[in-house]
Amino acid sequence: MLPPTVKPYYYLTQDGSEMDLVLVKGIKPVVYTEIKTTNEPDLTKGFHESFKDLKCKSGFVVTQYRQTSYSLSEKFAIVGLHDFLINSLPLILKLR
Numbered sequence: 001m002l003p004p005t006v007k008p009y010y011y012l013t014q015d016g017s018e019m020d021l022v023l024v025k026g027i028k029p030v031v032y033t034e035i036k037t038t039n040e041p042d043l044t045k046g047f048h049e050s051f052k053d054l055k056c057k058s059g060f061v062v063t064q065y066r067q068t069s070y071s072l073s074e075k076f077a078i079v080g081l082h083d084f085l086i087n088s089l090p091l092i093l094k095l096r
Helices: 045-054 081-095
Strands: 006-012 018-025 028-036 058-063 076-080
Touching: 006 045, 018 045, 028 045, 028 081, 058 081, 076 081
Parallel strands: 028 058, 058 076
Antiparallel strands: 006 018, 018 028
8 A cells, every 4th residue: 555665654752752653755754643542532742742753744643433534733634544544645645
C-alpha cells in the first residue's frame, strides 16, 4: 500500500511524547497518525508535543469506528480507519 519511498515509523521521545505512526518520505515526515480506540479521543500533551517536533503539514487521529470525519484544526482531523486507508492516505501520498 505504501510507495517504496515512504517508510512507517513509531515516534517516541525521551520525555514520553509519542506518535503511533509517522510516514516519512526520504528524511521528511509527511503525515503523522495517532491511533485511538474511542470515537471521542482525548489528545494528550505528548500528542501536541510530537506534533510540534515533527513539523508535518497534516496529521490524523484514526479511530476504529468513526463514520464521519471532522477537522480539529487546520493541521489535523479525526477519521475512521476505513476512511483513512481508502480516502485520506492515498490522497496525501499522491500530493507529497
